[in-house]
Amino acid sequence: MVISYPQISSCASVVIDTWRPGETVWTTHWFKNQLPKRIWGKCVFSNGMFYCLSTCGYLGVFDPSKSTWNILPVKPCPAFRGRIPVLMTEHEGDIFVIVYKLYM
Structure with missing residues (x-):
C-alpha cells in the first residue's frame, strides 16, 4: 500500500490518499x-498502521x-516546536520519536 497525505491550507x-497494487x-x-x-509531517509504517x-x-x-484516523492519547513531545530536527522511526513494532539537541 502507498499513502499520500497532501497538506490542505486550511488544516481543517x-x-x-491510498493506493494498493492492482x-x-x-x-x-x-x-x-x-x-x-496542525500539519501532519513525518510518517512511519508499523504493524499494518501508519503513524504520523x-x-x-x-x-x-x-x-x-x-479507514480510521485517531490522535493517540500520549503527551506531545515537549521539545518539539517545528524548528528542531526530529526523526521518527519504527523498530520491532515500537515507534520512536527522536529529538536532536542543538548546540550553539
Whole structure:
C-alpha cells in the first residue's frame, strides 16, 4: 500500500490518499482534523498502521484496514516546536520519536 497525505491550507481536514497494487485509482479519505491548524509531517509504517507526527508533536494513526484516523492519547513531545530536527522511526513494532539537541 502507498499513502499520500497532501497538506490542505486550511488544516481543517486530514486528507489521506491510498493506493494498493492492482487498483487503478487512488482512494481519498477525509477526516476532521482534531487539532485545528496542525500539519501532519513525518510518517512511519508499523504493524499494518501508519503513524504520523504533527508539527506540534502529536502522534496520529491511520488504520487502512478500517479507514480510521485517531490522535493517540500520549503527551506531545515537549521539545518539539517545528524548528528542531526530529526523526521518527519504527523498530520491532515500537515507534520512536527522536529529538536532536542543538548546540550553539
